[in-house]
Amino acid sequence: MSGRADEAAALDAASPLRTHRERFVVPEGLVYLDGNSLGPLPRAVPAAMTRLLEDQWGTGLIGSWNASGSHPGWMDLPRRVGDLIAPLIGAGAGEVHVGDSTSVSLFKTMVAALRMRPDRRVLVVEPTTFPTDGYVAAGVARLTGAEVRWCDPSDPLAAVDEDVALLSLTHVDFRTGAMYDLPALTAAAHERGALVQWDLCHSTGAVPVDLTGAEADLAVGCGYKYLNGGPGAPAFTWVRPDLVPDLDQPVPGWMGHARPFALEREHVSRTDVGRLASGTPPVLGLTALEAALGVFADVSPTDLRAASLSLSDLFVRLADERLPPASSGLEVVTPREHSRRGSQVSLRHESAYGIVQALIARGVVGDFRAPDLARFGFAPLFVRHTDVLAAVDHLVAVLENGEHLDPAYEVRNTVT
Numbered sequence: 001m002s003g004r005a006d007e008a009a010a011l012d013a014a015s016p017l018r019t020h021r022e023r024f025v026v027p028e029g030l031v032y033l034d035g036n037s038l039g040p041l042p043r044a045v046p047a048a049m050t051r052l053l054e055d056q057w058g059t060g061l062i063g064s065w066n067a068s069g070s071h072p073g074w075m076d077l078p079r080r081v082g083d084l085i086a087p088l089i090g091a092g093a094g095e096v097h098v099g100d101s102t103s104v105s106l107f108k109t110m111v112a113a114l115r116m117r118p119d120r121r122v123l124v125v126e127p128t129t130f131p132t133d134g135y136v137a138a139g140v141a142r143l144t145g146a147e148v149r150w151c152d153p154s155d156p157l158a159a160v161d162e163d164v165a166l167l168s169l170t171h172v173d174f175r176t177g178a179m180y181d182l183p184a185l186t187a188a189a190h191e192r193g194a195l196v197q198w199d200l201c202h203s204t205g206a207v208p209v210d211l212t213g214a215e216a217d218l219a220v221g222c223g224y225k226y227l228n229g230g231p232g233a234p235a236f237t238w239v240r241p242d243l244v245p246d247l248d249q250p251v252p253g254w255m256g257h258a259r260p261f262a263l264e265r266e267h268v269s270r271t272d273v274g275r276l277a278s279g280t281p282p283v284l285g286l287t288a289l290e291a292a293l294g295v296f297a298d299v300s301p302t303d304l305r306a307a308s309l310s311l312s313d314l315f316v317r318l319a320d321e322r323l324p325p326a327s328s329g330l331e332v333v334t335p336r337e338h339s340r341r342g343s344q345v346s347l348r349h350e351s352a353y354g355i356v357q358a359l360i361a362r363g364v365v366g367d368f369r370a371p372d373l374a375r376f377g378f379a380p381l382f383v384r385h386t387d388v389l390a391a392v393d394h395l396v397a398v399l400e401n402g403e404h405l406d407p408a409y410e411v412r413n414t415v416t
Helices: 002-014 045-064 077-089 102-116 133-143 182-191 241-246 283-296 300-320 352-363 385-401
Strands: 096-098 122-124 145-148 164-170 197-201 218-223 237-239 344-347 367-369 375-378
Touching: 002 385, 045 145, 045 283, 077 218, 077 283, 096 300, 102 122, 102 164, 102 197, 102 218, 102 237, 102 352, 122 133, 122 300, 133 164, 164 367, 182 197, 237 241, 241 375, 300 352, 300 385, 344 352, 352 367, 352 375, 352 385
Parallel strands: 122 145, 122 164, 164 197, 197 218
Antiparallel strands: 096 237, 218 237, 344 375, 367 375
């Protein structure tokens, strides 16, 4: 085992991201491999929230909506946070709106896409996408009279014809970690006259994305996974700039008005992506996310991806060596090709839930996704190669000792 330990330590020492873990609160002794579900607390967030609560809200009160002194003001938070996310998704300054949940963002952009293609009435969604994407698409279809068409996940383009207004895909599969070729699928759908929307919830902050280079149309993503913005953090929305003038979103609220405090009867939309705004910005959530995004300030997307692949490569190799399917019952379902892998590795096992719970009891945190997958996320800013080695050691012990068969794990937690 010493050889593997030396290898892991050497990989950590050579990583350009080796000091970034210090920017997070990670409990001593915990191996946290669930940053693809909820990122850990960045150390800069508590101080930012204290300033918000004590100085801005506590002392400044309503005046804190406006910029004053060193305080840039709350009104500009959606744009400021969007500009911090923009480099992670290949977008420009002023092109990203932040403030709604992912589900609301999906709803707004799906309806807007149908309105931009009035002669087409079909939304194409792939059936293994995160369920909320399908739920929202079904709701949009009921509201607008459109049709939801489920595609073959292995060939989504086969479902795209002259009736399709929007192809809506998740870039990285939340269950398996499989990743689509975003530029190629976008270009092919455009050849068929359809718009393309990308759900980047399991990409942003771990997998480099270039929406501008791919000439994508619409994208949404959450703030609480790899972006570490905290539970329920606001989501982001990007719209290709040349489409913004035609963006007719279905919830035109006062914050999307060109002159919100003119309090005019008729709605006049803003001319930028801020027209997606509806109600008052969620200041607490935006403030936490703004502070959290500081961890990416000096991070190269190339280094981020290289670290992610190095971590997941090591996990897959160790699983192959120490937990072969014939003896362990485990199967690596995440693609091994780098071009098809996000930043997680999923293992299939009939007792996956028990395995995850037994690992948590040992201080190794992953999560379970029905029906039979144990997921392990490799957020490259704080996960180390030594964490990967420790996780596999514990996984081997769990299976050898039968810890995953504990009857207590027959009753599942509300959140798995």
